Amino acid sequence: MKLNLRTRTKIISAGAVLIFGFFIWAIFIPPGLGRWSKAAYESCNAKLKTIYVAQLMWCEDHGGDTNLIVTPADLAGSNGYFKKLPSCPEGGTYMFRKAGEYPRCSIPMHSLEFGRVLIVDVGGSAIPDARVTLTLPGKPSRTLTTDRNGETWLTDFPASEANAWDRGVVSVLRSNQSAQSIALPTNWPLRIAIK
Numbered sequence: 001m002k003l004n005l006r007t008r009t010k011i012i013s014a015g016a017v018l019i020f021g022f023f024i025w026a027i028f029i030p031p032g033l034g035r036w037s038k039a040a041y042e043s044c045n046a047k048l049k050t051i052y053v054a055q056l057m058w059c060e061d062h063g064g065d066t067n068l069i070v071t072p073a074d075l076a077g078s079n080g081y082f083k084k085l086p087s088c089p090e091g092g093t094y095m096f097r098k099a100g101e102y103p104r105c106s107i108p109m110h111s112l113e114f115g116r117v118l119i120v121d122v123g124g125s126a127i128p129d130a131r132v133t134l135t136l137p138g139k140p141s142r143t144l145t146t147d148r149n150g151e152t153w154l155t156d157f158p159a160s161e162a163n164a165w166d167r168g169v170v171s172v173l174r175s176n177q178s179a180q181s182i183a184l185p186t187n188w189p190l191r192i193a194i195k
């Protein structure tokens with residue numbers, strides 16, 4: 001098939017627009033933004049879990065104080081628990097804290113506490129049986145009820161909803177009182193104090 005000049009020009013300019021668009025995206029969208037995929041969330045969380053287990057092993061080998069600050073150098077390398085530290089499938093940066101705390105990824109959804117919601121009263125006591133509704137734009141809303149620790153997890157979601165999480169809203173209803181709405185955080189868990 002031979003394309004005439006006009007068609008060829010069209011194809012070339014469409015290609016140029018695509019390539020240009022990609023560079024703009026790569027330059028101006030910081031890592032972590034616009035990256036919401038359930039597969040990556042699950043893969044990154046599996047790595048974070050492995051790192052967490054290694055942190056606890058390291059802690060046990062160093063006196064058992066879970067408040068000790070752990071560093072990547074403690075876990076990886078010749079004397080470490082990994083040859084090479086696991087890394088985020090989407091290029092997020094891992095952050096380390098105390099050995100007894102979950103390591104974090106710089107991509108908000110990549111967290112072992114992603115979707116964890118805690119409902120407390122103003123005094124800080126857990127509120128059981130509060131109704132927590134998650135609304136993602138363009139998706140059917142879901143309502144869950146807190147357990148006796150005032151806790152529920154919003155993590156059971158289809159892959160097609162993943163990219164809507166950055167614009168999600170959670171509202172909380174306690175018995176007959178009016179609902180309280182809050183935008184989803186980038187730092188999980190989401191702790192909501194209600195009257």
Ligand SMILES: [Zn+2]
Pocket residue numbers: 044088089090091092105106107110
């Ligand atoms: Zn990650």
